[in-house]
Every structure is written in C-alpha cells, then in structure tokens.
Amino acid sequence: MNRRTILTLLRMLVGALFIYAAWTKLPAFDAFAEEIANYRLLPAALVPLFAAFLPGIELLAGAMLLTGRWTRPAALLLSAMTLVFIAALSQALLRGINLTCGCFGGAEVATWGTVARDVVILVAALVVAWKAERPAHRLT
C-alpha cells in the first residue's frame, strides 16, 4: 500500500468519523443541547444555535472529506472544531465537571481518554489538510 492510498484512506476515515458523529446527534438535538450546556462555556441563549449548527457542519465537512471535494478547507475546519472540542473537554475536566461528552451520542462520560482520542483525530485531520490537493509526485 503506497503513501497516496494511505492518505486517501485516512481522509475517508476522518470524513466517515465526522459523518457518524453528526448522525448520532440527529435523533435528539434537544439532548445534544443539554450536553453542550453542561460544558458551561456558552451563554444559555447561544446553546440551541450551536446544538443545531454543529451536526450540520460535521455532516457537510465530513461528506466533503469522504468524497474528496474541498478537502483542505473541510479538513482545516474540522481540525479547528476538534481543537475547540479538546479545549472544552479539558476545561470541564480541570474544573471537575462531571459530564457526558456529547461526541458520538449515547452517554459516554468525558475523561482524559476522550481528550486523547480527540488529539488523535486532530492529528489525522491536520495530516489530511496538510497533504490534501498536493501534486501526485509529492504524495507517492
């Protein structure tokens, strides 16, 4: 398996991951809003907007990575979002807030393991962004 194939698989994997993350939130936007509120970062009035926006952005950007269109902006946007997730999770853990992370639906409790997982996702998204749309000879 050459480097280009690996990068293509990585791009599709990251895209699929964010599509899945969005998919898990679609059945219950109201519950996702409560999970966002529990981070205690946003004013209560802004929480519903973020709860509505985030799954849509994850879905669209994830689909772009999966299909290979606008790969770099989509990967950079998802990287920036993941960085915000890492910061939000970290502040909650440092403040001793006991919460579910709201990452992939369900009732997954946020831990430092969750932060570590997000760091891995961030690195993967950055690699995709960095290597995206480069000339073929740079990739092989």
Add this chain to the structure above:
Amino acid sequence: MRLLLQMLAILVGGSALGLGLNALSHAPVRLGQPVYAAAESGTATCSAPHGASAPDGSFDSISRQEASSLCTACTAGFVDARPASEFAKGHIPNAFHLPPHGHGDEAQVVASLRHYGTVVVYDSGAGCDLAETVARHLRTEGLNDVRILAGAWPAWEAGGEPAESGACAACEGRP
C-alpha cells in the same frame, strides 16, 4: 484567501444544513429557548458528586413499592429532577419536571406541590445527587415531607411501574 472563503462556505452551509435537520428532527432544540446546564454549581450531570451534596440521612428515602402506592392513591407529588430530554422520554405519571436550575414554571410547580402531604423526588440515579439538590430547594420553600425515591428512575422502570412520556403538562397549572 480562497481557502478561508471555502471554509466560511462550509461553515455557513453546514449551519444551514443543521438548522434544516433540526427542524425535521423528532426531538428538535428550540432555538429561542435558552438551555442551561444540568446544575449551576458543582458538577454538570450531577449537582454534586454522589454523597457530597448533603449529609447522609438529610432526606428520608422511600421505596419504589411505597412510592408506587402513593402514586396510585395520588397522595404524593412526584418531582423529576432529570434534564428535560430524559423527562420527555419517560417519567412517573403526572410527575412535575423540576431540574436543579429550575424553569419558568417553577413557582407554579412549587405551589402545586403544596397540595400534597408528601413529595417524592427522583433523578437518573447514575451516581448523581440531582434529586437531593432539588429536595433541598423544596425544603427551603417550606415543603417539609420531601423524600428521595430509592433506586431513582431506573428502579421505577425496572419494577414495571406505570410511566408516561412527553413534556410536563403538569407544570403548567395542574392543581
């Protein structure tokens, strides 16, 4: 510059997509209605770490069986301290929804609870003290016989006790 514009386009397009999906969802978030954390102090899903919010024995507990008989006889007011989405999925029939951060109909709920000799508070029981926080608040409102449901909602559900779903109609003025 082009890259930034493309990112902005995804951001705006994704946000619009999210708004559309929310509008189509069976459990949408109401955009104009603020959403608060599960508790304003202590932890988020719990008002305080289990066992730390109040000395043990501060509130009498009540068994599921005893609570069930009070429920059937309508001689106790039931208060669900969990978040609104969990309440909507299932709760004790005619229970009042009152999370620790309160809500707009809180005064009405407290007034309604004064009609009952006993108030039974419960939460999700997942290592949380939401019920204790709400019970403490109710006690400061002058309600004396406030008890905590042993085993919380999971015990009620597992025991096959009656339940109903939906928003809190009782909060809007049931006597």
